[in-house]
Amino acid sequence: MKNYIFILVASILMASCTGTKSVTTPPSPPPQPDPVSVGIAKKPRNIILMIGDGMGVTQITAGLYSNNNKLNLERFKVIGFHKPYASNKLITDSAAGATAFACGVKTYNGAIGVDADTNAVKTILEYAEEKELSTGLVATSTIVHATPASFIAHQPQRKMYEAIAKDFLKTEIDLFIGGGKRYFDRREDGDNLIDILKLRGYEMGTYLGDELPEKIDTDKNYAYLTADKDPLTVAAGREYLPKATKLATDFLHTRGKGFFLMVEGSQIDWGGHANDSDYIITEMIDFDKAIGHVLDYAEKDGETLVIVTADHETGGYAINPGSEMGDIKGAFTSDYHTADLVPVFAYGPGAEAFGGIYENTAIFDKMMEAFGWKRD
Numbered sequence: 001m002k003n004y005i006f007i008l009v010a011s012i013l014m015a016s017c018t019g020t021k022s023v024t025t026p027p028s029p030p031p032q033p034d035p036v037s038v039g040i041a042k043k044p045r046n047i048i049l050m051i052g053d054g055m056g057v058t059q060i061t062a063g064l065y066s067n068n069n070k071l072n073l074e075r076f077k078v079i080g081f082h083k084p085y086a087s088n089k090l091i092t093d094s095a096a097g098a099t100a101f102a103c104g105v106k107t108y109n110g111a112i113g114v115d116a117d118t119n120a121v122k123t124i125l126e127y128a129e130e131k132e133l134s135t136g137l138v139a140t141s142t143i144v145h146a147t148p149a150s151f152i153a154h155q156p157q158r159k160m161y162e163a164i165a166k167d168f169l170k171t172e173i174d175l176f177i178g179g180g181k182r183y184f185d186r187r188e189d190g191d192n193l194i195d196i197l198k199l200r201g202y203e204m205g206t207y208l209g210d211e212l213p214e215k216i217d218t219d220k221n222y223a224y225l226t227a228d229k230d231p232l233t234v235a236a237g238r239e240y241l242p243k244a245t246k247l248a249t250d251f252l253h254t255r256g257k258g259f260f261l262m263v264e265g266s267q268i269d270w271g272g273h274a275n276d277s278d279y280i281i282t283e284m285i286d287f288d289k290a291i292g293h294v295l296d297y298a299e300k301d302g303e304t305l306v307i308v309t310a311d312h313e314t315g316g317y318a319i320n321p322g323s324e325m326g327d328i329k330g331a332f333t334s335d336y337h338t339a340d341l342v343p344v345f346a347y348g349p350g351a352e353a354f355g356g357i358y359e360n361t362a363i364f365d366k367m368m369e370a371f372g373w374k375r376d
């Protein structure tokens, strides 16, 4: 064996000495453009995670074919899938689903920011606060509902809305917009969290006062509660999601520290539970408008990683024969969630990591890696 290797090495050396072509100095590779000079940052300064609750491939398709065959989602070039199952069930709920993104742990259905043993796990929003980035949550459900809650609260059960609202006082989140005012100011314990937030320096707005402004003109933290309980549906006149999303990105951008923002199109899921195709489609198109604002911002900014995904599919939704472009005949196999793989769309610095098929918890890992952070 040794002899053989010696002969092999010797013959290679001889070949290189006697060959007509000199191989002593390999040609140097062409100079690579400096990533900064071509406007591509290696690491994102901001991450915007957008969750269409219950938004499977069919929900996207129905929105697309009902919107002149056009969605902002088509602007993404990196697409993957995640496996949405929970620790205790193949079919996840929004609490376990969002906790997987927020904390990077598989947990049980109903868990809000806690692991399978109900231990609190630090969320990406909490990491961002700790690293002095700005943070925000925007939703079209109550702001204490499972998806937004899992990014800021730690509670063993999703229905503990009043306890979840109180957890908003534990993290100095810069901005939140969503429904659920009653969990802040008409509580069983009698506390008025709106008064407390104001004392802590939040500028507070609610649907009972002025409309959501065009621009947030404050250096304080900002919160706006859009409804007493659940916000309206798009069909009933809700319009705030695209506007609130643009407002949030502009506001967090002007803070100048880098930011983490989660935006949820909450009610795509509710259309699925209701087995109501039109409900799904109107909420899907509304969420896609918000995606458009975020992509416009990210394209201009160049330092923002955008991820769009869902926690799970809802309804076992299908587009049945008889459907036409602009006229979807939807059908359903369930009024609950299904276990389908869930699509993931990514844009911006760090986006390449989101191609492929991976666990839902990997969304957390990939965001942490993009920011260059290690889990405690």
Ligand code: MG
Pocket: 053, 094, 141, 145, 146, 147, 148, 264, 266, 269
């Ligand atoms: Mg939700």
Ligand code: ZN
Pocket: 054, 094, 269, 270, 273, 314, 337
């Ligand atoms: Zn649901």
